[in-house]
Amino acid sequence: MSSPRTVIRGGLVVTASDEVHADVLVEEGRIAAVAASDSSAARSWTDAEVIDATGKYVIPGGVDAHTHMELPFGGTFASDTFETGTRAAAWGGTTTIVDFAVQSVGQSLRAGLDAWHAKADGRCAVDYGFHMIVSDVTDPVLKEMDILVEEGVTSFKLFMAYPGVFYSDDGRILRAMQRASGNGGLIMMHAENGIAIDVLVQQALAAGKTDPRYHGEVRHALLEAEATHRAIQLARVAGAPLYVVHVSAEQAVAELAAARDMDLPVFGETCPQYLFLSTDNLAEPDFEGAKYVCSTPLRPSEHQAALWRALRTNDLQVVSTDHCPFCFAGQKELGRGDFSKIPNGLPGVENRMDLLHQAVVDGHLTRRRWIEIACAAPARMFGLYPRKGTLAPGADADVVIYDPHAEQVVSARTHHMNVDYSAYEGRRLTGRVETVLSRGVTVVDRGEYTGRAGHGHYVPRGLSSYLA
Numbered sequence: 001m002s003s004p005r006t007v008i009r010g011g012l013v014v015t016a017s018d019e020v021h022a023d024v025l026v027e028e029g030r031i032a033a034v035a036a037s038d039s040s041a042a043r044s045w046t047d048a049e050v051i052d053a054t055g056k057y058v059i060p061g062g063v064d065a066h067t068h069m070e071l072p073f074g075g076t077f078a079s080d081t082f083e084t085g086t087r088a089a090a091w092g093g094t095t096t097i098v099d100f101a102v103q104s105v106g107q108s109l110r111a112g113l114d115a116w117h118a119k120a121d122g123r124c125a126v127d128y129g130f131h132m133i134v135s136d137v138t139d140p141v142l143k144e145m146d147i148l149v150e151e152g153v154t155s156f157k158l159f160m161a162y163p164g165v166f167y168s169d170d171g172r173i174l175r176a177m178q179r180a181s182g183n184g185g186l187i188m189m190h191a192e193n194g195i196a197i198d199v200l201v202q203q204a205l206a207a208g209k210t211d212p213r214y215h216g217e218v219r220h221a222l223l224e225a226e227a228t229h230r231a232i233q234l235a236r237v238a239g240a241p242l243y244v245v246h247v248s249a250e251q252a253v254a255e256l257a258a259a260r261d262m263d264l265p266v267f268g269e270t271c272p273q274y275l276f277l278s279t280d281n282l283a284e285p286d287f288e289g290a291k292y293v294c295s296t297p298l299r300p301s302e303h304q305a306a307l308w309r310a311l312r313t314n315d316l317q318v319v320s321t322d323h324c325p326f327c328f329a330g331q332k333e334l335g336r337g338d339f340s341k342i343p344n345g346l347p348g349v350e351n352r353m354d355l356l357h358q359a360v361v362d363g364h365l366t367r368r369r370w371i372e373i374a375c376a377a378p379a380r381m382f383g384l385y386p387r388k389g390t391l392a393p394g395a396d397a398d399v400v401i402y403d404p405h406a407e408q409v410v411s412a413r414t415h416h417m418n419v420d421y422s423a424y425e426g427r428r429l430t431g432r433v434e435t436v437l438s439r440g441v442t443v444v445d446r447g448e449y450t451g452r453a454g455h456g457h458y459v460p461r462g463l464s465s466y467l468a
Contacts, residue, residue, distance in 0.1 A: 004028050006440065007045045008399060010037060011053030014367050015060060015390050016376035024058055026397040029440035033393055051435060053401045059371055060391050061095025061126075061398030061438065062353045065378040066245060066269065066320030069099055070119050074334065074343040079325045083453045084418040085349060086125040090443045090451055091416045092350035093433040095398035096379075096388050096459065098129045100157060105136045109144040113153065117458070124456030126438050127398075129384070131155045131188060135165075137172035145176070146183045152460020154383050155186040157245070160227045161194035161295060170234060177238035184463045186382070187235065188243045191227035191252065192219060192296060201340050212289030213282045215339045216297040224296055225251035232259045232266055241265035241467050243381065246322050248274040248296040250306035257315040265467060267381065269318035270307050272355045273298060273346050273423060281423075290332040291421050293342040294322065308364045311373055317466075318381055319356060319373045323349035325419035347419045351410060355424070357402070357431035383462035397440035406432035416449075 006026040013022040013034060023042040025032040035041040069085040071078040080088065082099075089097055101116035103109050109132055116130055132148060134141065134156050145156060158173050159166035168176070173189075180187050200218035204210075209217075228244055232255060235242035247253060247268045259266040273294060278301040281292040292298055310316040324345025326332055335342030356374050359365045365373075379389025387396050408431075410424040436444035443451030 005048040006051060007048045008051045008053050008058055008401065011056045011058035011401065013058045013391060014371055016368055016372035019367060024391060024399065026399070026437065026440045029397055031391055031393055031395045031397050034391060051401065056434060057402040057404055058391070059400045059402055060375040060389055061400055061436065062093050062374050063096045063378040063384060063389050064089060064094045064321055064323065064349055064352060065098045065318060065382050066271070066322050067097045067099045067349055068322070068324035068345065071100070071102070071324055073324070073345065074341065076326065076331050076334065076343055078345060079327050079331065080323070080347070080418045081123065082120040082128070083123040083125070085323065086128065086456055087449065087451065088350040088416040090125050090436055090438065091433065091449065093353040093400040093402065093436060094126065094349060095436065095438045096127045096129070096384065097349070098131055098382055100133050101130045102133045103135050103141070107136070109134070109141055109148060113148065120458070122454045125443060125451045125453060126456045127459050128456055129382070129459045129461050131157055133157045133166065134168070134176055137168055137176050142175060142179045145179050145185060149183045149185045152462070154184070154461050154463055155188055155243070156180065157188040157190065159190040159194070160231065161190050161192040161197065163194050163198055167194050170230070173231070174234050174238055177235055177240040181238050181240035184467065186241055186243055186464050186467070188245050189231045190246070191224060191231050191244050193223040193227045196223050205338060205340065210337050210339055212287065212293055212335070212339050212342060213279065215293050215342065216279050216282045216299070219295060219297045221249035221251050221299060221303070224249045225255055228252040228255040232264070235266065236264065241464070242267070244268040246271050246274070246296050247307070247316060248299050248303065250303045253306050253310045253315060257310065260315055267466065268316045269320050270311070270316050271320060271322050272348055272352055275304055275307055275359070276355060277423060278304070287336060290335055290342045291328055292346065292423060293332070293335070293339070293344055294324070294346045295344045311365065312369065317373065317377045319352065320378065321348035321352050323347060325417055327420045329420055346423050347417045348423060350415050350417050351424055353400070353433065354408070354429050354431055357404065358429045361430045380465035383464055384459065385465050397437055399437040400433055401435040402431065403434045404431050406430070408432050
């Protein structure tokens with residue numbers, strides 16, 4: 001545990017806007033001041049616990065705006081609980097997650113939200129908020145959207161995929177978008193043409209194409225692009241902003257870029273799996289490809305250049321994980337002989353900050369852009385900024401001391417996510433989280449976990465800073 005007053009000395013403070021050798025003063029869980037290390041102000045901070053960050057980066061805690069803890073899917077549940085998943089997040093330098101509460105068909109939004117509060121309350125190691133998955137757009141549900149926005153649940157996810165589960169048709173999507181345009185909420189869209197995909201799934205299975213690799217082939221990149229285009233046009237008709245989740249395909253990026261060139265309020269995220277993995281992983285033999293089944297699916301590696309470029313040009317604003325882990329044994333194996341029964345999702349909440357630092361090492365991103373897409377932009381996008389996502393007076397003292405020179409090898413044997421494999425097994429990375437503060441409390445101390453379940457608080461969110 002940290003004292004009420006802590007000074008982080010001697011590090012390179014990196015935010016989305018600045019890089020400066022500075023000391024950071026933490027008081028009562030918040031950033032009290034940031035001052036140049038050789039300044040008289042910094043030298044005056046003598047009556048405090050000192051954390052030595054010499055030779056390290058001092059960065060804001062990561063904000064992962066797309067996780068699925070304990071999500072029911074395909075007859076099973078995501079293997080990370082809010083307790084195990086947020087602990088792993090802390091290990092990986094992420095100090096805030098925004099998870100998805102689920103409305104089931106026939107249920108109120110309130111019932112779905114209450115169920116997710118019950119899962120998370122008193123169990124989280126770091127702070128958390130909720131988006132709302134809207135599965136059943138009705139008149140009462142539309143009215144509930146207004147109430148939830150007032151209460152700090154300011155984003156709503158709809159699905160063009162998964163007919164019979166989460167799917168909404170264009171009319172329902174349009175009505176939800178119209179409501180959001182009036183109440184200030186942000187519509188998040190899973191953009192894949194689920195009706196067409198289901199046809200291709202059945203055709204593939206009928207032809208005996210049952211291996212995991214076919215999951216990627218039937219979820220064609222053009223069906224992601226088509227749905228992205230359609231979502232943008234529906235949002236234009238509704239006069240609503242749009243945030244497209246887990247963008248994986250070059251053609252979908254092009255749709256977002258075209259909309260943004262028209263100055264439309266259209267935004268997008270991608271995920272580490274699309275930047276670092278590919279259909280080669282889906283094609284791994286002996287059913288190993290099942291480990292990499294997620295939706296949108298992994299694409300051929302040629303798509304990665306477009307994603308990196310879009311992150312640099314701000315046609316994509318955020319990198320989240322879509323963390324939704326299922327164990328290979330007993331869960332992914334549900335799809336042996338039928339790829340459509342493989343639970344969709346990958347583990348990643350612990351790996352995101354390190355993988356994106358590797359992108360800095362490899363020259364894909366600058367340091368400030370790393371912090372922008374992993375910390376500041378998700379906080380701004382989802383009404384958490386400047387409380388989260390930056391190191392500035394008044395912000396929560398969510399701080400990571402990051403060793404940019406440490407070498408590590410990613411492995412399921414050493415990760416802390418509650419899943420029996422790593423999507424990045426054996427990958428060598430340069431850079432590693434050393435110490436993590438959450439609201440001024442040390443939860444990871446020089447590579448040792450010192451946090452606890454229940455430290456994390458629920459954080460109501462404001463409206464998106466991008467829409468002010």
